[in-house]
Amino acid sequence: xxxxxxxxxxxxxxxxxxxxxxxxxxxxxxxxxxxxxxxxxxxxxxxxxxxxxxxxxxxxxxxxxxxxxxxxxxxxxxxxxxxxxxxxxxxxxxxxxxxxxxxxxxxxxxxxxxxxxxxxxxxxxxxxxxxxxxxxxxxxxxxxxxxxxxxxxxxxxxxxxxxxxxxxxxxxxxxxxxxxxxxxxxxxxxxxxxxxxxxxxxxxxxxxxxxxxxxxxxxxxxxxxxxxxxxxxxxxxxxxxxxxxxxxxxxxxxxxx
Numbered sequence: 543x544x545x546x547x548x549x550x551x552x553x554x555x556x557x558x559x560x561x562x563x564x565x566x567x568x569x570x571x572x573x574x575x576x577x578x579x580x581x582x583x584x585x586x587x588x589x590x591x592x593x594x595x596x597x598x599x600x601x602x603x604x605x606x607x608x609x610x611x612x613x614x615x616x617x618x619x620x621x622x623x624x625x626x627x628x629x630x631x632x633x634x635x636x637x638x639x640x641x642x643x644x645x646x647x648x649x650x651x652x653x654x655x656x657x658x659x660x661x662x663x664x665x666x667x668x669x670x671x672x673x674x675x676x677x678x679x680x681x682x683x684x685x686x687x688x689x690x691x692x693x694x695x696x697x698x699x700x701x702x703x704x705x706x707x708x709x710x711x712x713x714x715x716x717x718x719x720x721x722x723x724x725x726x727x728x729x730x731x732x733x734x735x736x737x738x739x740x741x742x743x744x745x746x747x748x749x750x751x752x753x754x755x756x757x758x759x760x761x762x763x764x765x766x767x768x769x770x771x772x773x774x775x776x777x778x779x780x781x782x783x784x785x786x787x788x789x790x791x792x793x794x795x796x797x798x799x
Contacts (some may be wrong), residue, residue: 574690592741610668614796616673618792627669628785631668631778634665636663638770638771655740657731658731662740697791701791711773711777711780719773722766722769745783
């Protein structure tokens with residue numbers, strides 16, 4: 543292309559040298575030469591702009607692919623973390639459900655169950671702490687547009703909103719547990735025995751016997767377990783919803799969509 547423009551310029555110069563000698567003719571030749579020079583400059587600028595624009599698009603696309611890969615790796619790990627949190631929260635729900643079915647039971651029925659273990663697991667609702675370094679980076683730097691995928695961008699925003707709901711509700715559940723459920727248990731049963739199921743070095747059978755029968759005849763315990771089930775069920779629902787969103791993020795970042 544450059545050789546072609548040089549050929550045009552050379553032709554104009556040669557034509558100027560070999561043309562007629564008249565003043566008007568020479569002025570016309572110079573004018574044609576000047577126009578040719580302007581055209582060549584304009585074309586060169588346009589070509590340079592197009593090359594620069596193409597290179598920018600190419601670099602943005604490459605950076606977008608790197609961002610997608612980082613998000614893919616991050617949310618693949620987050621899905622594993624969420625599965626663990628979900629399973630522990632489900633275990634807490636199952637333990638609470640087993641306990642509430644025992645309220646009002648006789649001592650003979652209660653003795654057939656490991657109540658220390660059930661109470662321990664009823665407290666084990668797990669918080670979810672995802673890694674969001676890549677997501678924070680693209681949000682703070684304004685590089686979300688480089689993803690060039692509206693569904694992915696919308697799904698990431700949905701994830702943020704769902705995550706905020708989960709964090710808010712988990713905070714409320716933890717606060718309720720610490721202020722109501724745990725204080726009730728603390729006055730009526732042995733924590734050191736429950737810690738046998740947490741593999742704590744100081745855990746042992748307490749020398750102070752726990753009488754579970756009065757607890758399971760207490761309407762307050764039944765109400766506490768009922769509320770615990772209500773809170774845990776909502777947490778599980780939120781985690782299930784979040785799991786679906788994360789699965790879609792993984793799908794969108796692992797393809798060329």
